Every structure is written in C-alpha cells, then in structure tokens.
Amino acid sequence: MEAPAPYAESRPLAVEELELGEPGPTELRVRITAAGVCHSDLSVVNGNRPRPLPMLLGHEATGVVEVLGPEVTDLEVGQHVVMAFLPRCGRCAACRTEGLLPCTVGSRANAEGTLMEGARRLSSPTRGTVHHHLGVSGFATHAVVDRRSVVPVGADVPAPVAAVLGCAVLTGGGAVINAARATPDDAVAVVGLGGVGLAALLVAKAVGCRRVIAVDALPEKLGIAQDFGADETLTPDEVVQLKEKPRVVIEAAGHPRAFETAFNATGVGGVTVTVGLPAPGAMSEIEPLKLTAEARQVIGSYLGSAVPAVDIPKYEQMWRDGVLPLEKLITSHIRLEQINEAMDELDAGRTVRQVIEFPEA
Ligand SMILES: [Zn+2]
Ligand SMILES: [Zn+2]
Structure with a gap:
C-alpha cells in the first residue's frame, strides 16, 4: 500500500470487493453512510504509522445497524451509530483512568488490525485475510465492528456530521x-x-x-x-x-x-x-x-483523552443546541472511488474534512 505522492498516480489504495464475515457474538454489522478522510489514514499510506497489511482503512465513520451479534442486546437494527476508533474493554487499568490512558486491550487489537475479540472479518480470494483499521475500516459500504467500537447517535444528525464526531x-x-x-x-x-x-x-x-x-x-x-x-x-x-x-x-x-x-x-x-x-x-x-x-x-x-460513549453524546447535544456548527468542518463530499485523490488533497493541506458518502444501494 505504501507509495509515493501524488497518490492519484501511485494509487496506494485500491477500491475492490471484499468478503465480510458474519458478526461474532459481541459484534454487529453496520451499513456505512459516511466516512471522513483523516490525517491518520494518510499516516498509514505515507508510512508514518506502520500497520499490518493488507488493511481496509477509514476510522472516522457512521452508519446504520443492520445485524446484531447474539450478545449485543442494547442496540437495535436501524439504529444510527458513530464509530469510535479506540474500543474500551472497560476492565483494564487504563480504562479506569476515565480516558486519560487508551485501553490496553483496544490498543493491542488496533495494533494487530483485529476487532476487540481478536477476529478479522474481512477477506478476499486474492488478498486472503484483510486487517481492520482501528476496529472500524470505514472506507466501505459495510463494516463488522465490535459493540465497544460504536456509540449510538440520533437519527436527526446528518451522516457527515455524525462521522466527524468520531475522530x-x-x-x-x-x-x-x-x-x-x-x-x-x-x-x-x-x-x-x-x-x-x-x-x-x-x-x-x-x-x-x-x-x-x-x-x-x-x-x-x-x-x-x-x-x-x-x-x-x-x-x-x-x-x-x-x-x-x-x-x-x-x-x-x-x-x-x-x-x-x-x-x-x-x-x-x-x-x-x-x-x-x-x-x-x-x-x-x-x-x-x-x-x-x-x-x-x-x-x-x-x-x-475521551471516553467516546460519554463525550460523543455531549458534542451531539452541543451541535443540536446550535453552539457547535460542525457542518463547517466538512469541506467536500466525495465518492469512495476518489480516495487516492482525497489523500493528495489532505497531503497538500488544501482541505479540512472530505467526507465519503455512501448512497443507499
Ligand atoms: Zn482520525
Ligand atoms: Zn480497557
């Protein structure tokens, strides 16, 4: 994937079909509606943040719940969720610092490119198993994620706004x-x-x-x-x-x-x-x-230093109250096929947030 800029020519990211496995007991499948293109995605592409490859990038995203694993009892199909790219186990010493330290279990899963329970749900006949990016892999029409990687969000929040809440x-x-x-x-x-x-x-x-x-x-x-x-x-x-x-x-x-x-x-x-x-x-x-x-x-x-399940609803409410005009952050709406060009825009500092939107199929 690593390649020199301009990425529109070297094309480090390929858009292709992958197989998505069924969600495990603590997981769910989300139909992605919007995903922001963030500098930490570019950092994987330019090698500043080495990650296991192949990997499906994208860690700032939002979507609608489609399928729930049997142990996920506090969400419903059709509910809107924001992806949180650092899942919290809620039990380790770091999780007890109220956001000061990143969860040890979540950090390990992120480093290894797996979901919280160690699974990888992405694959293709040509590439074999594909790694998850920070438990999200949002540059896709669908994602299987752990329950601890999502936070519910109101259906009234426009998808691009909900996406940027996550990172x-x-x-x-x-x-x-x-x-x-x-x-x-x-x-x-x-x-x-x-x-x-x-x-x-x-x-x-x-x-x-x-x-x-x-x-x-x-x-x-x-x-x-x-x-x-x-x-x-x-x-x-x-x-x-x-x-x-x-x-x-x-x-x-x-x-x-x-x-x-x-x-x-x-x-x-x-x-x-x-x-x-x-x-x-x-x-x-x-x-x-x-x-x-x-x-x-x-x-x-x-x-x-956030606890996403606590902080995301706080910012959501500030947006709803009209004091946090998050729409301003979104400078362009793009299609997934434009992802390499989007990396060039980001690299050049010409843009704030480019948001990939996924029309309902
Ligand atoms: Zn980010
Ligand atoms: Zn933890």
Whole structure:
C-alpha cells in the first residue's frame, strides 16, 4: 500500500470487493453512510504509522445497524451509530483512568488490525485475510465492528456530521475540555488548523473561552479560522511574540516545529496539549527551565483523552443546541472511488474534512 505522492498516480489504495464475515457474538454489522478522510489514514499510506497489511482503512465513520451479534442486546437494527476508533474493554487499568490512558486491550487489537475479540472479518480470494483499521475500516459500504467500537447517535444528525464526531471532534474537543480543562476564563490558542485543530477551535468557542486564537503557517487556513469564529488569527512567528500569552495552547499539526511553537506560545502557569502524531523519531527542542520557572504543563492526549460513549453524546447535544456548527468542518463530499485523490488533497493541506458518502444501494 505504501507509495509515493501524488497518490492519484501511485494509487496506494485500491477500491475492490471484499468478503465480510458474519458478526461474532459481541459484534454487529453496520451499513456505512459516511466516512471522513483523516490525517491518520494518510499516516498509514505515507508510512508514518506502520500497520499490518493488507488493511481496509477509514476510522472516522457512521452508519446504520443492520445485524446484531447474539450478545449485543442494547442496540437495535436501524439504529444510527458513530464509530469510535479506540474500543474500551472497560476492565483494564487504563480504562479506569476515565480516558486519560487508551485501553490496553483496544490498543493491542488496533495494533494487530483485529476487532476487540481478536477476529478479522474481512477477506478476499486474492488478498486472503484483510486487517481492520482501528476496529472500524470505514472506507466501505459495510463494516463488522465490535459493540465497544460504536456509540449510538440520533437519527436527526446528518451522516457527515455524525462521522466527524468520531475522530476530529472527539480529539480536538477533548484536547480543550478533557486535557486542558479550559474554562470561559481562558484564552486558548490552536496551532495547526486541520480537521482536529478546527474542531478544537469550534469547541473552545462553544464552551465560551474568552479569546480563541487560531495559528497556522498557511494564510488560507487563517481565512477559514476567521469564518469559524476565531477571535484572532496568527502565523506561528506571530503567536510566540504575543505579550499576553494564552493559558491553553493545543498543538494539532503533528509536526515537531508546531509543538515548539505551541510550547513557546503558552503562558505562565499554562498547559500545552499535543494531540498531533509526528513521524516516529521526530524531535522537538524546548527550554525545560520554562516548565519549572513558569509552573507549566505539557500534556500528550490521545483521542482527546475521551471516553467516546460519554463525550460523543455531549458534542451531539452541543451541535443540536446550535453552539457547535460542525457542518463547517466538512469541506467536500466525495465518492469512495476518489480516495487516492482525497489523500493528495489532505497531503497538500488544501482541505479540512472530505467526507465519503455512501448512497443507499
Ligand atoms: Zn482520525
Ligand atoms: Zn480497557
């Protein structure tokens, strides 16, 4: 699958028919209605996040329940669900940290490309067994997933909005709410305005943070941030020069230079939250004295330190109340056949969220 950009030419992702097994006892089959194209999908394609191959990608998705395994008694056929890409067993030590640490069992299943109970339900005569991507594999018309990989969502939520709840919003919003514990008294800066960064911006506005600063090197992104309601838009060079530094800075670019910018932009007593996924081995340079002398914190947050079953309904309600305009995140609606072109758009930073829609067959 790994291939050089432009992906429209190297075509690392093939669109083809696979066989989908029946759901196991704790699993269900979902007809996918929409799937967002996220940077973590691109990270598999460009080799930054090595995964077992072959793999069916896509981890930010939503759909309608079609078939339930015998042990899944709390969902109904026809119910709408959002996929959560880090299933929680609910029993391990990490699960008892309320989202602070990713579930050990779920993380292992994700690393091995299986569902929660170790099964792989995807195969084809030519490729053999195909791995699941983060328990979801949403770039497909249907998925078999574990019960612990889905969260029910209202049928009134449009599919593209429901899809982005599962990754961009959980991660960006969780960085603000769970990791930084931002309040209306806080100024918040967001460094890196992709889907996750802009979701963080929207959530910071929704919880009433008094000043929200959007930071990106690309002028187009700063224009988008203005439309998203940012109080101020700055380049990385400008934000570190601010006299009144924000208490909370979220790094959502996944680049070591962006982390340095975020660290240097954080105020005294402040917290720098990093949610990005830089290339393995990439190094940042920071001045540790600032941590001590300014009583600062640096927090790494995976999936926005979220418990999806708790947080997704919270964001869903904020959307319904009109304070979290998630439609803004969706910059284009595409077909599955355009997936390699979508990777190029993402790679070039030309887009916020491209959402693949699956018309009902
Ligand atoms: Zn994602
Ligand atoms: Zn667990």
